Amino acid sequence: MKKETKKRIQKVLKISKTAFHWGFIPLIIYLGLKQGGEPGMPEPTLLR
Secondary structure: OOHHHHHHHHHHHHHHHHHHHHHHHHHHHHHHHHHOOOOOOOOOOOOO
């Protein structure tokens, strides 16, 4: 593999890792708020 290709792959992996680290918890919180708890329960909001 060429040196340039390795550098490009490393850069993409580094960016992906950073995006995953910063985006995982907000994604889980968003999905929890969007889907809600059990059926019949009021939808949670950020103000409650």
